Amino acid sequence: xxKDIIETKQLKKYFPLRKxxxxxxxxxxxxxxxxxDVSFKIIKGEILGLVGESGCGKTTLGRTILRLIEPTSGSVxxxxxxxxxxxxxxxxxxxxxxxxxxxxxxxxxxPKTTIFDMIAEPLLIHRKKVRNLKVEEEVIRALRSVDLTxxxxxxxxxxxxxxxGQRQRVAVARAFILKPKFIVADEPVSMLDVSIRVSILDLIxxxxxxxxxxxxxxxxxxxxxNYISDRIAVMHLGKIVEIGKADKVTNDPKxxxxxxxxxxxxxLEAKQKKRKIxxxxxxxxxxxxxxxxxxxxxCYSRMKLCEKKxxxxxxxxxxxxxxxxxxx
Amino acid sequence: xxxxxxxDLKTYxxxxxxxxKAVDGVDxxxDKGKAFGLVGESGCGKTTLALSILRxxxxxxxxxxxEILLEGKxxxxxxxxxxxxxxxxxxxxxxQSAMSxxxxxxxxxxxxxxxxxxxxxxxxxxxxxxxxxxxxxxxLDxxxxxxxxxxxxxGMKQRALxxxxxxxxxxxxxxxxPVTALDVVIQARIIKLLKELQKELRLSMLIISHNLPVIxxxxxxxxxxxxxxxxxxxxxxxxxxxxxxxxxxELLKAIPDLKGGKEHLHSIPGDxxxxxxxxxxxxxxxxxxxxxxxxxxxxxxxxxxxKGHLASCHLLG
Numbered sequence: 001x002x003k004d005i006i007e008t009k010q011l012k013k014y015f016p017l018r019k020x021x022x023x024x025x026x027x028x029x030x031x032x033x034x035x036x037d038v039s040f041k042i043i044k045g046e047i048l049g050l051v052g053e054s055g056c057g058k059t060t061l062g063r064t065i066l067r068l069i070e071p072t073s074g075s076v077x078x079x080x081x082x083x084x085x086x087x088x089x090x091x092x093x094x095x096x097x098x099x100x101x102x103x104x105x106x107x108x109x110x111p112k113t114t115i116f117d118m119i120a121e122p123l124l125i126h127r128k129k130v131r132n133l134k135v136e137e138e139v140i141r142a143l144r145s146v147d148l149t150x151x152x153x154x155x156x157x158x159x160x161x162x163x164x165g166q167r168q169r170v171a172v173a174r175a176f177i178l179k180p181k182f183i184v185a186d187e188p189v190s191m192l193d194v195s196i197r198v199s200i201l202d203l204i205x206x207x208x209x210x211x212x213x214x215x216x217x218x219x220x221x222x223x224x225x226n227y228i229s230d231r232i233a234v235m236h237l238g239k240i241v242e243i244g245k246a247d248k249v250t251n252d253p254k255x256x257x258x259x260x261x262x263x264x265x266x267x268l269e270a271k272q273k274k275r276k277i278x279x280x281x282x283x284x285x286x287x288x289x290x291x292x293x294x295x296x297x298x299c300y301s302r303m304k305l306c307e308k309k310x311x312x313x314x315x316x317x318x319x320x321x322x323x324x325x326x327x328x
Numbered sequence: 329x330x331x332x333x334x335x336d337l338k339t340y341x342x343x344x345x346x347x348x349k350a351v352d353g354v355d356x357x358x359d360k361g362k363a364f365g366l367v368g369e370s371g372c373g374k375t376t377l378a379l380s381i382l383r384x385x386x387x388x389x390x391x392x393x394x395e396i397l398l399e400g401k402x403x404x405x406x407x408x409x410x411x412x413x414x415x416x417x418x419x420x421x422x423x424q425s426a427m428s429x430x431x432x433x434x435x436x437x438x439x440x441x442x443x444x445x446x447x448x449x450x451x452x453x454x455x456x457x458x459x460x461x462x463x464x465x466x467x468l469d470x471x472x473x474x475x476x477x478x479x480x481x482x483g484m485k486q487r488a489l490x491x492x493x494x495x496x497x498x499x500x501x502x503x504x505x506p507v508t509a510l511d512v513v514i515q516a517r518i519i520k521l522l523k524e525l526q527k528e529l530r531l532s533m534l535i536i537s538h539n540l541p542v543i544x545x546x547x548x549x550x551x552x553x554x555x556x557x558x559x560x561x562x563x564x565x566x567x568x569x570x571x572x573x574x575x576x577x578e579l580l581k582a583i584p585d586l587k588g589g590k591e592h593l594h595s596i597p598g599d600x601x602x603x604x605x606x607x608x609x610x611x612x613x614x615x616x617x618x619x620x621x622x623x624x625x626x627x628x629x630x631x632x633x634x635k636g637h638l639a640s641c642h643l644l645g
Contacts, residue, residue: 054482054511163599164370193369193538195582199595220511223584227593250586264516266541268583269568279513282481 005182005214006042006065011035011074013064034060035071036238042182047208047215049225049246051261052235055282058218061235062184065216066098067091078182096126099175103187105167109159116155119143119174126178142173146203165196169203176207186218201228222261226250234258237294240313244320254316254327256299301326331532332358332381332500337394339380348603350376350389352556358500363526363533365543367579368553371600374536375424378502382421383411416447420493422503430477430485437473440492447496462491467521483514487521494525502534507542519545540583544568549636552576555601555611562637572639574616610642618643
């Protein structure tokens, strides 16, 4: 029986839209539903790819799961424990097991801190819980594990002395140093050159395997998600619209949005036979709507029913959940 | 007909630590109405090359040598006021990162009409009409003229920037990483827009990207840059089917797709070398799996593979 490491139940995060003073008195408050009633599981030891356009709520979902953002409602279970109701003491001890890798290695590393201090920091914060702590040894081991060798060359450097790929390796070393059980990787390669992306992806998979951690891997690029993930969840406007095995989702997509995302991938070959599905509109700044399918206005195969009734995630085929009335 | 011809261009940066040879002897030609792509990793000199063409290199950088011929006229011999006639009217640039190249406190429409008023001798009203026209051209709602940059999404900002670059009807549009910060859906749309504009306006384009599919989808010809050099240059079809330089071959293998499975993919080991101390001989040799003795010592010459297909590698000699 496969165990879950993370389970969310009806998780919601609404951001209020700021408005002028008068309209805030007169009118009802408006919200952007960044995460809108999301229930899903991350199985122990897997990499779950979370895919969607910018602004669809991927990052908010990732951060809400770690409670870096407080959810509006719903629960997040980490190994059966609801972290939404955990007090700050409990949360801190849980954080030992949860980490995040950010998108931009140029922004996420403190420019005034040496690589040593940066990687050692999590160890020192949680020093009470780590037995027989030998900080230096650990940091050197961590640098080796991310192929920044020889470690002595890197240990006293500052981020500006490293290339983008090396910086992201530092961020990866930092995320893995406490041997976490769960990591959110938020677009960890999208700022990097294509030529080194694969090496960072391979590194993350390798460390994940070695530490038996589970990952939520956020990306807008289905090719990358397909490369690294066991399963893929596709998100549109705060909702998960399709979730299933990676190769199933990419080779046999069921939801029209997933199909559109796949079709948007730029092929290498100059001449293309396949017709592109180009969807209209953007998810940028869309307000919460109360009824019907949220993809309705952009969908190229919509029906009358879609406008009235919101589709729920349901099983389509084996191990695949799709939120579309007409998927089969 | 040749629109732009770059001959043996060298742009160096003179820093306290030494001389960084960011662009070190690059040649290429761009035909009228065609699109040329520049591809390579960060730090290989693509952006410096683009900025050199517009003479936007600031000290400590300097164009040391070479020619940049626009319809036969050498841009390197022009003075500032002559350059003003070239910039925006003949050649315009869409800068990297749409997010940060717009002024956040000025409405989009105003920013564009400002450029128009500065370069074309027109009044404010007609400038506004022109902006409206430009917005239509790049597929933006003209109401967006009155928005501030933060009110637009990344894709809309990129469209606005492309519109701005087209304001003075240039012959050549240089787009530096036009889709890099955008998600796949928006990427596909911006690429489509660029292609349509090229056709409609008979525009020549120089497109810079580290991502090969962006280039193959927009350009007829491409040059692969590595450490300040152009290591291979060919038509897109030839580059895809018959790449000769090991670096090009490795770049092609680094691109994930959905069909090929997970095994054939790999990264190029190592990093782009520090421009202050490029390796001797062939600059790619420390990362090249075919490196021979001669590669360490002697810089390879550019060899003609077939018509319009050049590559610099000792393996080919």
